[in-house]
Amino acid sequence: MKMLVTGATGHLGSLVVEALLRTNTAADLAVSVRSPEKAEALRSQGVDVRQGDFDQPETLAKAFAGVDRLLLISTDGDNETRIRQHQNAVHAAKQAGVGFIAYTSVVNAEHNPLSLAEVHRKTEQAIRESGIPYTFLRNNWYLENEAGSAQAVIHGAPWVHATNDSQVGWATRRDYAEAAAAVLAGEGHENKVYELSGKLRTQAELAAIAGEVLGQEVHVQNVDDAAYADIMKGAGLPDFVVSMLVDMQAAIRQGALAVESDALETLLGRPAQPLSEGFKAILAK
Known part of the structure; x- marks a missing residue:
């Protein structure tokens, strides 16, 4: 059985490959990367490193x-670019006779108000229409998305958000990666949809966990969208990023990430990593 991971040198992909190599031989594993020279460490371990560019479909088929x-693994960029790239990948998988696709999506993809959910809805649709057996790994929010807030607190800033008391199912990137590895190398996951979430928490509850790790009280500041945008601009973020972050905060406020599920721990076969441990790893970098 030959398994292949796209984006294998990225934040998530590298952790998936690491997890797979703990329980599978390197000969069973291939990776597709835009720049093979960045994957030399994997090649040296016996992993089959292949060149694949989502904007050059002929390279994907090969x-x-x-x-x-x-x-x-879902790509980065604007929605239009990502949708095109993902559709290229699905078409190439069909051409190549791939027998199964696991795809990293977002929780509640069909109805999620996050703007980025459009990418996942259309990609899931393309995979279904391809006829290839699939698993949709609908990930909730990565704890690592909050690294900026944690770093700001260290420098004396409050923990700022605009989500009121809405809940989010944060989990560490490593847990999402290990769940993906379990599905890719496992059996019985065909045509399944897994909503993958950690325990639901508010921003205030998450900030309290960060405070415990830091050994300090964290002041949490819940603001409206306009104030949040001003604070982000004051932090030096460009306007398009600020707009994106404000939209995300608004969607989270509407409950976009308040998806409760035990599927993550079921796939892991263990409890999710404590968020305190995740914060320690983030702050150590």
Whole structure:
């Protein structure tokens, strides 16, 4: 059985590969990366490193050749670019005769008000229409998304958000990666949709966990969208990023990430990593 992970040198992909190599031989694993020279460490371990560019579909068809099980990790960029890239990948997988696709989506993809959910809805649709057996790994929010807030607190700033008391199912990137590895290398996951969330918490509850790790009281400041935008601009973020973050805060406020599920721990076969441990790893960098 040949497994392939796309984006294997990225934050999530590298952790997936690390997890797979703990329980599978390198000969069973291939990776598709835009720049193979960045994956030399994997090649040296015996991993089959292939060149694949989501904007050059002909390279994807070659990269996916002979692959039984594919993990398609969602790309970065604007929605239009990501949708096009993902559709290229699905088409190439179909051409190459790939037998299974696991795809990293977002919780409640069909109805999620996050603007980025459009990418996942359309990609899930393309995978279903391809006829290839699939698993949708609908990830909630990565704890690492809050690294900026934690770093700001260290420098004396409050923990700022605009989500009121809405809840989010934060989990560490490592847990999401290990769940993806379990599905890619496992059995019985065909045509399943997994809503993957940690325990639901508010921003205030998350900030309290960060405060425990830091050994200091964290002042939490819940603001409206306009104030949040001003604070982000004051932090030096460009306007397009500020707009994106404000939209995210508004969607989270509407309950976009308040999806409760035990599927993550079921796939892991263990409790989720405590968020305190996740914060320690974030702050150590």
